[in-house]
Amino acid sequence: MTAPVLHFADAGEGADLAAFLGRLVHYDRAAAVRLQAGGQALAVFGRPPSFEVLAIRTVRLLKPYENGLDVTLDVTVSAGELLEAIDETAGTVRVPAAVTGPPWAGVLPPRGGWERVSGFPEAEVVRGLVRAAVAEFKARVEELAPDARTRAALDGLGREIWSRTIADTGLPVRAAHAAQSLGFLRGDTLDLLRSGPWLRLRTAYGSVALRRTNGFSGLSVTPA
Numbered sequence: 500m501t502a503p504v505l506h507f508a509d510a511g512e513g514a515d516l517a518a519f520l521g522r523l524v525h526y527d528r529a530a531a532v533r534l535q536a537g538g539q540a541l542a543v544f545g546r547p548p549s550f551e552v553l554a555i556r557t558v559r560l561l562k563p564y565e566n567g568l569d570v571t572l573d574v575t576v577s578a579g580e581l582l583e584a585i586d587e588t589a590g591t592v593r594v595p596a597a598v599t600g601p602p603w604a605g606v607l608p609p610r611g612g613w614e615r616v617s618g619f620p621e622a623e624v625v626r627g628l629v630r631a632a633v634a635e636f637k638a639r640v641e642e643l644a645p646d647a648r649t650r651a652a653l654d655g656l657g658r659e660i661w662s663r664t665i666a667d668t669g670l671p672v673r674a675a676h677a678a679q680s681l682g683f684l685r686g687d688t689l690d691l692l693r694s695g696p697w698l699r700l701r702t703a704y705g706s707v708a709l710r711r712t713n714g715f716s717g718l719s720v721t722p723a
Contacts, residue, residue: 502593502596505541505593506560507592512559513591513592515704516585519705520532520543520579520582521582522547522682524579527548529579530577531575531604532581533604534573534576536560538560540557540560541559542558543556543558544604545578551709552673552674552677552709553603553607553608555699572594574597576595577598581594612694615692616692616693619665619670623687625684629684632661632672636660639660640653640656670709671709678700678702678705678706683700683702684702684704685703686702688702689702
């Protein structure tokens, strides 16, 4: 079967997708992404390690497939292979062969039912919270004796700092840190959305989402 070819709406879409995939591969060379395409849009879902969130990048397409076939695509592939398959000059990407998806690939946020959460801070305030958390982590690590800087100690310190919630929204600071690290937390456009147990931090450059379960902000493993 011929591999499907996706056509980007413009050159910028291919470059932005490549940048997103590059960041995912930076965190995990074996990263996988789930692709869902229909009509003239492609949604790319990934999970950068340690952040415990889903990252979502939407790409505008000129047409769904090489011959304009009006069908949908839903497949999990290697992020690295997808990155290598992007042809920015031609404005296309050939979808690699499917891989066995990790558990998170079956736990996607809902497509609809999202409501804006009021009272969420502005973008610059959120960026400031991330900077402050990074500075606090570094300072507290420096306060530890060298032989006390064990993996368990550092992980515990990270959980304490990054699990703090932003305002009274229930969104942990680590979600904003993930958005910052993935290049999403730019500009002034920033919204927090809720749909059932899911929270989604949305910007003009992408989103991060997580599902809260039993009072803990994290990803469940219940297939969606």
